[in-house]
Amino acid sequence: MNFLITICARGGSKGIPKKNIKLLNGRPLIDYTIRVAKQFQQKFENVEIVLSTDSLEIKKVAEICGLKSDYIRPKKLAGDTVGKIDAIKNILFWQEDLTSSRYEYILDMDVTSPLRNLHDLMNAFEIIHKNEKAINLFSVSPANRSPYFNMVEQKKNGFYAQVAQSDRLILTRQSAPKVYDLNASFYFYKREFFDLEYKGAITDRSLIYEVPHSCFDLDHPIDFEIISYLLKNDKLDFEL
Numbered sequence: 001m002n003f004l005i006t007i008c009a010r011g012g013s014k015g016i017p018k019k020n021i022k023l024l025n026g027r028p029l030i031d032y033t034i035r036v037a038k039q040f041q042q043k044f045e046n047v048e049i050v051l052s053t054d055s056l057e058i059k060k061v062a063e064i065c066g067l068k069s070d071y072i073r074p075k076k077l078a079g080d081t082v083g084k085i086d087a088i089k090n091i092l093f094w095q096e097d098l099t100s101s102r103y104e105y106i107l108d109m110d111v112t113s114p115l116r117n118l119h120d121l122m123n124a125f126e127i128i129h130k131n132e133k134a135i136n137l138f139s140v141s142p143a144n145r146s147p148y149f150n151m152v153e154q155k156k157n158g159f160y161a162q163v164a165q166s167d168r169l170i171l172t173r174q175s176a177p178k179v180y181d182l183n184a185s186f187y188f189y190k191r192e193f194f195d196l197e198y199k200g201a202i203t204d205r206s207l208i209y210e211v212p213h214s215c216f217d218l219d220h221p222i223d224f225e226i227i228s229y230l231l232k233n234d235k236l237d238f239e240l
Helices: 029-041 056-064 084-099 118-130 221-232
Strands: 002-008 046-052 105-110 136-142 152-154 160-162 180-190 206-210
Touching: 002 029, 002 084, 029 046, 029 056, 029 105, 029 118, 046 056, 046 084, 084 105, 105 118, 118 136, 118 180, 118 206
Parallel strands: 002 046, 002 105, 136 206
Antiparallel strands: 105 180, 136 180, 152 160
């Protein structure tokens, strides 16, 4: 099996300044992702791990954590409005040119959603590997709010109603169709995904892996405080 693991970490974080390398329970945040990437690497014969960043400071910290990379993300792919798929595609093509190889699978792990372990990655890969028609898979968590029941948006008539409509009357959250939150922790892509020019991770051929434990993205300072508390006080509901 031929894998490329991408770790994307641009330097311009606004919600939590320098969050990709901010210390979390004594370790740079990016170290949590690098460590599990290396664990996954040991399970297969041909796995390369690459870092996509525009920041020399992040490159230096990643190297201290055991991941050295010569790639620098182009400035045009480092802005707030640039999609993640374009950044992954750029480093994928760069790495394939460098090694004169073509990867079968790409595993992208988000630095700011570190609550995942090797068990998650192996189970998720088994799901997509067994499904010949699937083009990608992403990690999810059960949603706390439902677009069929307690999420509303403004409609064309100016009034507000549920975001999604159902073919039946939904009176309780429990009776609504099951929905999931993308927790941004990891994504598996088959190489074909990038040849077909998909622009986003949600496609007509996507699978999910429901993470069976706590998992969330660190978007705001309070998120960092929460995960710091969980780690320092051994409150996680799984082995990180």
